[in-house]
Amino acid sequence: MSTRIEVVAGRRRWTVEQKLAILRDAFGPEGSVGDACKRHAIGSGSIYTWRRQAMSGELGGARPAPLPSFxxxxxxxxxxxxxxxxxxxxxxxxxxxxxxxxxxxxxxxxxxxxxxxxx
Structure with a gap:
């Protein structure tokens, strides 16, 4: 009896452009997070993390704008x-x-x- 084991080494690296494309797929007009996860073989946690980073300006390597001060x-x-x-x-x-x-x-x-x- 033989058992097949698939070994996945390391983590997949996504470019900023790929992340943005996946975010458009997940949150676009006809988007679905679940469908985007299946299509791109990615967990929903990554998608929500990227969305948070995109909204704060961190995704592209930019630093978030400082909060206003009085x-x-x-x-x-x-x-x-x-x-x-x-x-x-x-x-x-x-x-x-x-x-x-x-x-x-x-x-x-x-x-x-x-x-x-x-x-």
Whole structure:
């Protein structure tokens, strides 16, 4: 009685272009993660890891953009053109998301919201 054993050595290396093509296959208009896994003989964990990396900018070797930071400013006199109490501030993030907040918004709370929206 003979048993056949297949030995797979090492891990497969995927280029950035191959990873992006697989992501388009998995998440495109008619995409399916399960079907993409079968077609490319890859686990779904890799696909979701690549998607996270692509969304954060890490997939192509680029570093993710730094999170916005805020500095406390004190004004000794009103400055023309700056919002006054009760007015609104409009913020447009690079992703296209637009926020409108009251000019009296808590800076720490706003920083937390912006950090979540820029993930």
């Amino acid at each position: 500095a406390e400013v004190e004004l000794s006199a009103p400055v023309p053109g700056l919002p006054t109490a009760g007015s609104h501030i409009e913020i447009e993030l690079p992703s296209g998301v637009k926020l409108t907040v009251d000019s009296g918004v808590d800076a720490d709370a706003l920083a937390r919201v912006v950090a979540v929206l820029t993930r």
